Amino acid sequence: MKRSIKACAIALFLAAAPAVVMAQTVTGTLHLDQPGPVIAPEVYGQFMEQLGTGIDGGVWVGPGSEIPNTRGFRNDVVGALKALKTPVVRWPGGCYADIYHWRNGIGPREQRPITLNRWWGNKEENNAFGTHEFFEFAELIGAKTYLSINAGSGTPAEAADWIEYVTSPSNSHLAQERRANGREQPWKIDYLGIGNEPWGCGGRMRANWYADVFRQYVGFITPGAGTTVVAGGPNADDYDWTRTLMSVAGKDFDALSLHYYTLPTGDWTTKGAARGFGEDQWLSAFVQTYRMETMLRAHDAIMDETDPGSKKVLAVDEWGAWYDPTPGSPPGWLQQQNTLRDALLAAVNLNIFHRHADRVKLANIAQMVNVLQAMILTDGDEMVLTPTYYAFQMYQPFQGATVLPLEIEAPAYGPLKAVDGTAARGADGKVRLALVNLDPDRANTVSIVLGGAGARAVSGQVLTAQAMDSQNDFDAAPDVTPQAFHDARVSGGRVTATLPAKSLVVLTLD
Template identity: 45%
Template sequence: MKQVTLLVLLTCFMGLNAQVDNSLFLHIDKSKTKINKEIYGHFAEHLGRCIYGGIFVGDTSSIPNINGYRKDVVEALKEIHIPVLRWPGGCFADTYHWKDGIGPREDRPSIVNVFWGGVTEDNSFGTHEFLDLCELIGTEAYISLNVGSGSVQEASEWVEYITSENISPMTDLRKENGREDPWNVKFWGIGNESWGCGGDLSPEYYGDLFRRYASYARGAEYKIACGANSFDYDWTEQVMNKTKNKQHLMQGLSLHYYTLPYNWKKKGSATNFDEKEWFVTLKKTMRMQELIDNHSRIMRKYDPNNKVGLIVDEWGTWYDVEEGTNPGFLYQQNTLRDALVAGINLNIFNNNAETVKMANIAQVVNVLQAIILTEGKEMVLTPTYHVFNMYKVHQDATMIPMDLVCDNYKFEEEEIPAISASASIKDGVVSITLCNLNPNESEDLSINIGDSKYSDISGKIITGDKMGDYNDFGKEPKVVLNDLKVKSPKNGKLNMTLPSKSVVLIQLK
């Protein structure tokens, strides 16, 4: 039998072949770290049909809308308590000049979206439209400033336009455009992917540039520096070194990591895949823990008091686009496999809540691992949406440390832990989220809750008949959130069975 103690990590020990009795021990009495609600954040870029047609249709559209925002999408976002929304990009952010997107819509100049499809946009969705949307759905705004093709003055004036109460040209301009009071925008990104589409900069040069932009972004409370692409640890090292002793300028450092079954040239199909691709996808997405460990270790070297949070502001699956769609629109379907990817990553973020302060799945509507798909007047809630709806119980809850011992899910000559887990407590309610990564076999699990007494127990489950099940337009959804019957604990233990390829929530009151 193999055994391991894990207090804040997701995975169980791998390597031995003997089957084990799966057990989860919750240390409820040691709970102290808050799971920031912003870990459950989202991302909306001017990319494909995310903004236009996905979120915004205009107030003259025949699609039911609230001041131009799709009514069905607004209601769906409010249902999952979306805590923070990142905009306008992404790569688009470093071509976006904010003054083109304010004032009367008929007077706004157009822009060619050079990164995503080469389409021409009319700038009808700009600063006011985005921030009004955030107020409508009750979410915090996270704005990415243009460092790649913009200027310090442009960035500084945008912050002033949005946040300032002072008498100034920018506040006067805001009032002329119909907004008397400033918006309360806390989160600001200083550039995006500056190592790539955001300017192709060296980390040393970007570190200096960040200090300059951040110094003039007065009114920006929480400034987020552009961090690394996946396993580029040198970027983190150099940027943290350049900003050491200047951490009053930096509150967060970003990280981008996408889960691809294969590689950037051959990403694989979103729906037509076999068990090998299922296994490889889940194995690769579990490397998020490795990334958090290694990047945070470098960060703590320069920031020993943990004042700079890790911001995973782009994550999710990336497959080949759906056949017949614009390659630059990154439109892909979303299956039960994506639900498992979402559950695994959110469990990792929960268990690393001391380090990870925000995360933003890419993207909210019609792009990559979208939680919502739209087509004309129709809307589909994807399996990933239902995971976010299930996991919303963790927002601003207190993370419960745990010991997890579990069997491995084996495929051919490789293996990964069969179970992923995280837990939290809020208002006396214990919430446990679990993923069974094995698509073929159920997993029995014993959960030790100690001496705590709970009289009420409930369960929810997301699963499907097949690995590739997904929800499509005009069809009965195949992957939804359902109730799950769970037996009451006995002698401080809750014994249950996790069905194959499932995401499960257990709540104890």
């Protein structure tokens, strides 16, 4: 296979990099007097799919389990997600959504049928986690609900019945059936996705075909007041798909999804290792993840052609790092380890979403527990919080905050800037500044002018570790956790901080 020009450039850069490097200087301006759009809390959303141990064993153990639980939901996982202030959860997929028939997951659990998960290893699913369990779980962790309905192998009638079962306060037979199954009051569907990846596992449809299928579905469903209807959007940089959906079906949806995964190699057949990688794949992973910014800018421009006021949401409801699976793990379970690299990749993507906060108001990392770039790993009764979890934890104050323009001039790291950042003012009036140093060897001293106002004090946290692939595992103390950061100061209308190599630093300005 021929190496790409970009890959060769990265290799040449790494070959020329010195073994010992000194800190560099990064400059910038933070415009405190130019508030921008509000960062929707739902940008920090999660995604759970019936896949491997993403739900079974990861979230759900059943009420009879010896693992401490509340009505079958793991207490440790529930507590960790509540602490993270998880704003919204997407379920049941993913590819699984378009083979899921909701009636298999209601009624007495011992009577629910066993079905085969054709997309993920042909695993036998007992359907113990179904509609009631999903909505109860969302209530338990305080999250909004994002329901993906089956538009691939299902029908509009099946979808309409499911929505009526969930949301109807009436005395219809479906509402009465819900009551008979233990739920008196209806639930609210906050986000409703019509299928998943219709261009791929959701039906292999062409854009015009799916646009018509989508319009058919929305003609038969009544999701209820306050529900955001999400159309199946493009695969990465398929801009023709976005233009078609906006022109043919734009009047019928509130949000358009976008799926993009970071593969260090850019090759789906050999994606790259989750651990044990060299600096070449450290850098290439960030090069690949910054494609997200290019895509958002291009899709946004296309949506502006018919929606210049950004009333339609761009929902990045599947994103994250996807590596080759952990050796020896079951086929189709998408198990991979989570490292410091993943934490910084998450931070970079969140920074990108903030820069597009006028259009991007929903995002769901893939996935929440035990699958792909997970927040949490479980093994039996043990639980580990991953580096990505801690990145989300450090960014928690950005939920609902108002974007402040931040301009950064940084030395190059390969084809990228060595430092990325974002800033916002929270409802508490405090300004948060998040800075990511991508360079795995070199510290960077950041000096940022505070335009329009000053600050009296600064405090912060830092997330870093000794190795690029440092991880948190079950058999040892965690290597990647936030620590107090003391190498920052404010003086003369300027904040200065020295970022360690390969680090995330979040500062609070008072």
